[in-house]
Amino acid sequence: MTCRGLMQRLNDGEKVIVAEGYIFNFEKRCYVQAGPFVPTVVLEHPDLVKQSHEEFVRAGSDVVQAFTASSYRYLITLFNKKKQYIWALGTLYYGHREKLKLIDRSADLETLNRTALRIARECATDTGTLMAGDICNTNTYNPANPSNREKLEAIFKEQVEWAIEEGADFIVAETFGILDEALIALDVIKRYGKGNFHAFKYKPELPFYDFLLKENDNVSWMFLLTGVPAVTTIAVHNNLKDGVECTVDEVEVTEAMKRIESAGADVVGLNCARGPDTMLPLMEKIKKSGVKAHLAALPVTYRTTEKEPSFMNLTDPKTGKLAFPINLDCALCPRDDIFEFGRRCDELGINYVGLCCGNSPHYTRTLAESFGRKPPGSKFSPEMSLHCIFGTDEKVDKYLTTDAVENVLGRKNQSED
Numbered sequence: 001m002t003c004r005g006l007m008q009r010l011n012d013g014e015k016v017i018v019a020e021g022y023i024f025n026f027e028k029r030c031y032v033q034a035g036p037f038v039p040t041v042v043l044e045h046p047d048l049v050k051q052s053h054e055e056f057v058r059a060g061s062d063v064v065q066a067f068t069a070s071s072y073r074y075l076i077t078l079f080n081k082k083k084q085y086i087w088a089l090g091t092l093y094y095g096h097r098e099k100l101k102l103i104d105r106s107a108d109l110e111t112l113n114r115t116a117l118r119i120a121r122e123c124a125t126d127t128g129t130l131m132a133g134d135i136c137n138t139n140t141y142n143p144a145n146p147s148n149r150e151k152l153e154a155i156f157k158e159q160v161e162w163a164i165e166e167g168a169d170f171i172v173a174e175t176f177g178i179l180d181e182a183l184i185a186l187d188v189i190k191r192y193g194k195g196n197f198h199a200f201k202y203k204p205e206l207p208f209y210d211f212l213l214k215e216n217d218n219v220s221w222m223f224l225l226t227g228v229p230a231v232t233t234i235a236v237h238n239n240l241k242d243g244v245e246c247t248v249d250e251v252e253v254t255e256a257m258k259r260i261e262s263a264g265a266d267v268v269g270l271n272c273a274r275g276p277d278t279m280l281p282l283m284e285k286i287k288k289s290g291v292k293a294h295l296a297a298l299p300v301t302y303r304t305t306e307k308e309p310s311f312m313n314l315t316d317p318k319t320g321k322l323a324f325p326i327n328l329d330c331a332l333c334p335r336d337d338i339f340e341f342g343r344r345c346d347e348l349g350i351n352y353v354g355l356c357c358g359n360s361p362h363y364t365r366t367l368a369e370s371f372g373r374k375p376p377g378s379k380f381s382p383e384m385s386l387h388c389i390f391g392t393d394e395k396v397d398k399y400l401t402t403d404a405v406e407n408v409l410g411r412k413n414q415s416e417d
């Protein structure tokens, strides 16, 4: 099954729905340990990982993001019939090492990455969705230590190269609290995220065919080296500088977005840390600040507040204790919050939309439905007219009398008080 590329969809104004949050999801299913949060489930139960990808696609995700196209950056090289070089044109338009060390499984690094990528590739190909390779915050970066930068680049480089070799359609660099680390990740994607090498005689559906090839009989072969699109999103925690939200390295959020954009990201935005209620005001600010790249918003599915803007700040209202990570259930978003989040993204023109930690297929389905979509999982979307108590459909057996319904809901007792 073939599918349209990420940039083609976004440039056409389509929404791209992205399910993230696999780590938290597998923790809840008892296959990942809270604390280190390393996805060893990829090696231990690859079948479950594949199933999980399929469930999110069935719920409406357009992207299979490895657990770990029309407007590409082009490098076009034309050769004439004698195979002589005519000209080249560049850039026409557009579970890492440290984590495994933590649990003494460094030897499994490449196998884990490649297995995760292959599972994702297989699922994306089977379902006609896009496959994204993934790199993320390393928690080792110290901007004050320049030698650290080389180590960081090496971590990202190997992951980007594996993702490309395993057929990623684009690469996501995500959850960076430190802007500088996000920029290093993006730079590595741009340098090593070369797509496939294509060779073909002519291909009239390519956007540049008309002005490059149609009139030029001299051209017999064309070679195209695509650079995969880069999505870069940062996590805005609870850092304020002069009362304004900023990154851990103290760059104001809209300024951070502009720097990522000028460094060449195709999609920029925020993921993780904040729930819909504390991410959307920042997205509005970013939108107003004049960032031209496609915007991404992928909040956690928890009810963060102005006082507790990140899910790492949230406290359990009953005990007053920090809820992160294992008691966050007390702050889970209801599905209506997710629907409203989708609606607001639509109003703001944010087209790369998804959900991060806390996500489950039912939330992804709600998000898809907020854009008027009916993914296969909508077959089982709620139909309360058929409920035994609340149902209004004439097919519902009225074995419960009005009195009995009131007893179940407690209205009768309340009215007597």
Ligand SMILES: [Zn+2]
Pocket: 021, 175, 271, 272, 273, 300, 356, 357
């Ligand atoms: Zn997250």
